[in-house]
Amino acid sequence: MPSTPSMAIVLEGGLVQDVILQDWPSHIPLPRIVVVDYDTDSAEITRFPFGDEIAEAVCHIEIPVIYESRDKALSPNTVLAILDGAGDLTD
Secondary structure (H helix, E strand, C coil): CCCCCCEEEECCCEEEEEEEEECCCCCCCCCCCCECCCCCCCCCCCEEEEECCCEEEEEEECCCCEECCCCCCCCHHHHHHHHCCCCHHHH
């Protein structure tokens, strides 16, 4: 039975450091991921339609990496197992 793919978004100081996929099927293309940050104080602004308005945000593309292809990386499955075992601590 195939494993369910999992993903970890690694942040430091509010900034995305890494997007890690685990058990991602090789026959499925990697997902396209965009980060949208509405805190626009000190970066290049992207404007885009959002309903009837124009939203402003700092946006960039993140390229995910496959956990199994890295020597040292956070295992999304390990973190999920720990959180699953934590019960009400994650609510």
